[in-house]
Amino acid sequence: DIVMTQSPDSLAVSLGERATINCKSSLSVLYSSNRKNYLAWYQQKPGQPPKLLIFWASSRESGVPDRFSGSGSGTDFTLTISSLQAEDVAVYYCQQYYTTPLTFGGGTKVEIK
Amino acid sequence: QLQLQGSGSRLVKPSQTLSLTCTVSGGSISSGGYFWSWIRQPPGKGLEWIGHVYHTGDTYYNPTLKSRVTMSVDRSKNQFSLEMSSVTASDTAIYYCARARIPGAERTWFDPWGQGILVTVSS
Numbered sequence: 001d002i003v004m005t006q007s008p009d010s011l012a013v014s015l016g017e018r019a020t021i022n023c024k025s026s027l028s029v030l031y032s033s034n035r036k037n038y039l040a041w042y043q044q045k046p047g048q049p050p051k052l053l054i055f056w057a058s059s060r061e062s063g064v065p066d067r068f069s070g071s072g073s074g075t076d077f078t079l080t081i082s083s084l085q086a087e088d089v090a091v092y093y094c095q096q097y098y099t100t101p102l103t104f105g106g107g108t109k110v111e112i113k
Numbered sequence: 114q115l116q117l118q119g120s121g122s123r124l125v126k127p128s129q130t131l132s133l134t135c136t137v138s139g140g141s142i143s144s145g146g147y148f149w150s151w152i153r154q155p156p157g158k159g160l161e162w163i164g165h166v167y168h169t170g171d172t173y174y175n176p177t178l179k180s181r182v183t184m185s186v187d188r189s190k191n192q193f194s195l196e197m198s199s200v201t202a203s204d205t206a207i208y209y210c211a212r213a214r215i216p217g218a219e220r221t222w223f224d225p226w227g228q229g230i231l232v233t234v235s236s
Contacts, residue, residue, distance in 0.1 A: 038220065040222035040223075048228075049209050049211075049226035049227065049228060049229050050160065050209075050223075050226060051226075052214075052222060052223070052224040055214070055222050061224070093159065093160060095160075095222060095223075097220045097221050097222055098220065099220065100173055100175075100219060100220060101162055101175040101176060101177070102162040102175075102220070102221075103162065104159055104160040104161070104162070105159070106159045107159050107160075
């Protein structure tokens with residue numbers, strides 16, 4: 001199984017400041033034939049299901065604010081919230097879909113400082 | 114707009130079988146060639162993929178759960194289902210149904226998700 005490790009477990013950021021979440025996979029999730037990274041990011045608010053933010057590591061889902069961006073390749077990925085808003089308080093998860101079993105990171109909790 | 118709604122037993126006794134159903138509205142479970150998925154989340158913890166089922170009945174299961182899991186589709190009711198046998202307290206979780214996003218692909222992300230059902234395993 002591909003193990004997804006997120007860091008930090010939690011972070012507190014001031015409103016308007018940048019939040020950076022890291023996700024590392026135990027094996028590369030870059031598919032050589034199409035040069036795509038098989039990685040997605042989700043946001044989960046309390047009492048709600050996860051909401052898709054990013055797929056193919058850097059493609060933003062329709063309707064997701066452009067302050068959310070994904071980057072990275074191979075085994076190391078980053079989700080950046082460029083200017084944290086109050087409504088961004090949530091837990092964020094990465095997920096690899098390079099191979100089954102599909103696996104998720106342990107989550108990063110983002111709070112307001 | 115596609116919507117998924119889970120239903121089923123919220124309290125299951127240890128060693129018994131957990132049974133859940135997801136009803137799809139706003140679209141046909143047979144169209145588009147998507148896999149339909151179950152994912153669970155123990156209270157306060159992370160997410161675990163349980164498996165997918167295709168409208169033909171083809172399935173992909175997480176190997177860690179494969180021996181206890183059965184998924185099926187009822188196209189006439191636009192529903193798909195999960196059964197998990199021999200449950201223990203460690204199976205207590207919120208169970209989400211979701212659609213796999215890439216048509217025909219078992220390796221995909223998930224969108225949309227249902228609201229989730231908290232299933233508690235306790236005597």
